[in-house]
Amino acid sequence: MLEQEVKELIIDVLQLEDITPADIDNASPLFVEGLGLDSIDALELGVALQKRYGITLSADAEDTRQHFSSVNALVKLIETQRKK
Numbered sequence: 522m523l524e525q526e527v528k529e530l531i532i533d534v535l536q537l538e539d540i541t542p543a544d545i546d547n548a549s550p551l552f553v554e555g556l557g558l559d560s561i562d563a564l565e566l567g568v569a570l571q572k573r574y575g576i577t578l579s580a581d582a583e584d585t586r587q588h589f590s591s592v593n594a595l596v597k598l599i600e601t602q603r604k605k
Contacts (some may be wrong), residue, residue, distance in 0.1 A: 524547055530569055545592060549592075570599070
């Protein structure tokens with residue numbers, strides 16, 4: 522299940538030791554509210570997603586911010602780019 526993989530990647534990459542995949546709601550915000558991630562976390566997570574899934578992200582694209590809004594949004598991005 523891709524949602525589970527993405528949650529595990531977030532926890533591993535960002536070293537969120539006190540959080541389990543079950544603690545992360547697929548629809549909850551990843552930044553500010555929700556997990557409370559910041560821009561450095563986004564950069565690290567973006568690099569990890571590119572390496573693991575071969576996706577392309579543009580740091581200055583407006584839609585990149587939307588892709589990082591939740592686990593569901595990240596999964597949708599990965600699935601969309603895998604089909605290309």
